Amino acid sequence: MSTSTIAPNPSTSNPEPILQSGDPPSMPETNDKLSIRVRDLNLWYGDFQALKDVNIDIRKGIITGLIGPSGCGKTTLLRCFNRINERYEGVKTTGDIEILDKNIYDSDVTSRQLRRRIGMVFQRPNPLPISIYDNVLFGANLHKTHKQLTRRERNDVVQQALEQVALWDTVKDKLKTRATTLTLEQQQKLCIARLIPLKPDVILMDEPCSALDAEGIEQVEGLIESLRDDYTVVIVTHNMAQARRATDECIFMLMGKIIEHSSTADMFLNPREEQTEMYIQGRYG
Amino acid sequence: MLLLLLLDRNTTKGNLSFRRSFQQLQDRLEPVVVGVIYICGWSAILFVIAIFVFVFKESLPAITGIGTEIAAGEIEVEQLDLVEFTTSPRWIPESSKKPAFGILALIVGTLSVTFFSILLAVPLGLGAAVYVSEFAGNKTREILKILIELLAAIPSVVWGFIGIVIMNPLITNLSGEAVGLNILNAGIVLALMSVPIIVSVSEDALRAVPDSFREAGLAMGANRWEMIYKVLFPAAKNGLLAAVLLGIGRGIGETMAVLMCTGHSVNMPTSLFDPVRTLTATIAAELGEAVRGDLHYHTLFLIGVVLFAFAFIINLTADLVVKGVRDQSNV
Numbered sequence: 001m002s003t004s005t006i007a008p009n010p011s012t013s014n015p016e017p018i019l020q021s022g023d024p025p026s027m028p029e030t031n032d033k034l035s036i037r038v039r040d041l042n043l044w045y046g047d048f049q050a051l052k053d054v055n056i057d058i059r060k061g062i063i064t065g066l067i068g069p070s071g072c073g074k075t076t077l078l079r080c081f082n083r084i085n086e087r088y089e090g091v092k093t094t095g096d097i098e099i100l101d102k103n104i105y106d107s108d109v110t111s112r113q114l115r116r117r118i119g120m121v122f123q124r125p126n127p128l129p130i131s132i133y134d135n136v137l138f139g140a141n142l143h144k145t146h147k148q149l150t151r152r153e154r155n156d157v158v159q160q161a162l163e164q165v166a167l168w169d170t171v172k173d174k175l176k177t178r179a180t181t182l183t184l185e186q187q188q189k190l191c192i193a194r195l196i197p198l199k200p201d202v203i204l205m206d207e208p209c210s211a212l213d214a215e216g217i218e219q220v221e222g223l224i225e226s227l228r229d230d231y232t233v234v235i236v237t238h239n240m241a242q243a244r245r246a247t248d249e250c251i252f253m254l255m256g257k258i259i260e261h262s263s264t265a266d267m268f269l270n271p272r273e274e275q276t277e278m279y280i281q282g283r284y285g
Numbered sequence: 286m287l288l289l290l291l292l293d294r295n296t297t298k299g300n301l302s303f304r305r306s307f308q309q310l311q312d313r314l315e316p317v318v319v320g321v322i323y324i325c326g327w328s329a330i331l332f333v334i335a336i337f338v339f340v341f342k343e344s345l346p347a348i349t350g351i352g353t354e355i356a357a358g359e360i361e362v363e364q365l366d367l368v369e370f371t372t373s374p375r376w377i378p379e380s381s382k383k384p385a386f387g388i389l390a391l392i393v394g395t396l397s398v399t400f401f402s403i404l405l406a407v408p409l410g411l412g413a414a415v416y417v418s419e420f421a422g423n424k425t426r427e428i429l430k431i432l433i434e435l436l437a438a439i440p441s442v443v444w445g446f447i448g449i450v451i452m453n454p455l456i457t458n459l460s461g462e463a464v465g466l467n468i469l470n471a472g473i474v475l476a477l478m479s480v481p482i483i484v485s486v487s488e489d490a491l492r493a494v495p496d497s498f499r500e501a502g503l504a505m506g507a508n509r510w511e512m513i514y515k516v517l518f519p520a521a522k523n524g525l526l527a528a529v530l531l532g533i534g535r536g537i538g539e540t541m542a543v544l545m546c547t548g549h550s551v552n553m554p555t556s557l558f559d560p561v562r563t564l565t566a567t568i569a570a571e572l573g574e575a576v577r578g579d580l581h582y583h584t585l586f587l588i589g590v591v592l593f594a595f596a597f598i599i600n601l602t603a604d605l606v607v608k609g610v611r612d613q614s615n616v
């Protein structure tokens with residue numbers, strides 16, 4: 001068994017018969033319900049401390065929202081989970097992040113393996129300037145998970161991924177066109193679709209709807225909803241209504257600290273902390 | 286820029302009267318400024334046309350024939366044989382018995398030097414551009430960019446110098462050839478000359494790629510190299526192509542350095558160690574000595590027209606290729 005991969009989601013229940021090369025047999029299940037576990041996480045951008053003693057447990061298979069006023073560190077925290085913060089100079093982190101019982105800062109975890117397991121969707125849709133087809137298979141090609149597949153099977157992978165995000169019917173006749181010609185909403189769906197062939201355990205989303213119009217928001221929210229159970233979704237949002245509609249649990253952050261973490265219903269109906277209440281009522285901007 | 290800063294400072298101070306008079310001055314000056322800009326724009330077009338007309342006109346007598354009166358009432362017409370001109374490798378314009386005006390060897394010389402130089406310059410230039418835009422820290426980047434611009438500012442005669450004084454003995458020592466002025470020498474020198482333009486154009490192209498593309502690639506698990514050739518290169522391919530074509534254009538048009546480094550002997554090359562002669566160097570070396578108005582003189586202008594044609598074809602393919610790439614990916 002390879003110890004160098006992040007433990008796979010043992011409950012991967014996707015029905016697609018896609019082979020994942022090197023999937024080890026299921027791990028001993030210690031934290032059955034836990035996906036992400038953060039302990040004493042601190043992060044500095046140079047001298048500025050953006051995260052302060054963050055401790056959270058994010059449950060598996062549900063949608064967790066990250067809310068809080070602008071600049072409180074939501075994006076920063078999210079970008080810790082796939083270690084993409086590391087590309088900035090002067091970022092310093094202390095503490096531990098365990099994802100599916102594996103510390104992502106362990107020396108035997110490469111960012112490549114990590115990011116295969118942890119997909120990310122960005123605020124502005126960022127499909128690559130290559131064809132739609134190649135976009136969907138980009139991750140698969142990169143990680144050579146589908147190398148042994150025939151052309152036909154690859155086509156199936158693309159079709160399944162695009163069907164799952166309800167994009168197949170729109171783009172099936174123009175798979176070879178450049179992905180950047182799609183509408184923003186379609187682009188964002190494509191950005192979710194390109195994660196699917198890799199079957200990540202966790203999908204991180206940073207305000208995935210903020211660039212979309214009302215109809216796009218509805219569509220993408222529906223899509224996120226459909227990802228529940230199969231994936232652990234962590235979503236940053238500024239939109240209170242969206243947090244209420246689309247999440248199961250919410251984490252409220254303020255100035256780099258976690259203030260409250262509870263079920264969405266609890267947070268919005270009877271928040272424990274006064275600061276949470278003030279924010280929800282719209283007093284922090 | 287400075288004026289704007291001044292204006293800004295004055296507005297924040299609330300110096301209204303100054304601001305108003307400045308505004309009036311601006312309003313009055315506007316038509317003048319617009320006029321000057323128009324002239325600048327159109328003069329570029331005018332110059333190109335004027336130069337082309339001049340060169341073409343000067344080359345025309347070579348084709349139509351030059352009459353010289355050899356005896357009373359007897360006129361001998363000298364005329365260029367266009368078939369010989371384009372297909373013969375013999376260029377002996379000053380021969381008193383039988384001059385020959387074939388530029389095939391010159392064309393082959395130009396192309397072989399340019400081709401070899403671009404073979405060296407493209408990997409070097411692209412590699413440098415990737416390093417400057419993706420790997421170097423801010424400080425290193427600024428320093429490198431300044432140095433690269435400095436490299437571009439070195440006069441070509443100095444490059445020729447380097448070719449003769451440094452490359453020449455190096456090549457003779459390493460290869461055992463008698464003379465080191467050849468395609469290899471000129472190609473290397475020309476490559477070094479076109480690297481700066483390739484670097485600066487392709488570095489611009491790479492840095493114009495939005496950071497979100499890089500993040501997309503990295504977040505999918507690509508390492509830096511994969512991100513560069515699977516994400517950045519496709520995203521920047523138009524600009525990179527333009528950089529390469531500009532490099533080729535630089536190579537074809539270069540005169541002084543190749544005059545000095547190629548060995549300047551008319552020759553159909555069979556190896557990198559053969560000396561050659563280029564179109565540009567031929568014009569530069571011979572125009573001053575050619576008798577004004579005779580066939581040799583006009584033929585040199587015709588070579589100028591050929592160079593024009595080369596430049597035109599390169600620019601046109603550059604446009605078409607870049608446009609084609611764009612169209613294809615936008616269908």
Ligand SMILES: Nc1ncnc2c1ncn2[C@@H]1O[C@H](COP(=O)(O)OP(=O)(O)OP(=O)(O)O)[C@@H](O)[C@H]1O
Pocket residue numbers: 045048050068069070071072073074075076077088238
């Ligand atoms: N690359 C960086 N370098 C320096 N400081 C940064 C960097 N990125 C973010 N910050 C700072 O860290 C703090 C948290 O930023 P972050 O982007 O995580 O906030 P956010 O909660 O996502 O805000 P928003 O809702 O506006 O997206 C902010 O004060 C920001 O200025």
Ligand SMILES: [Mg+2]
Pocket residue numbers: 074075076206236
């Ligand atoms: Mg943010």
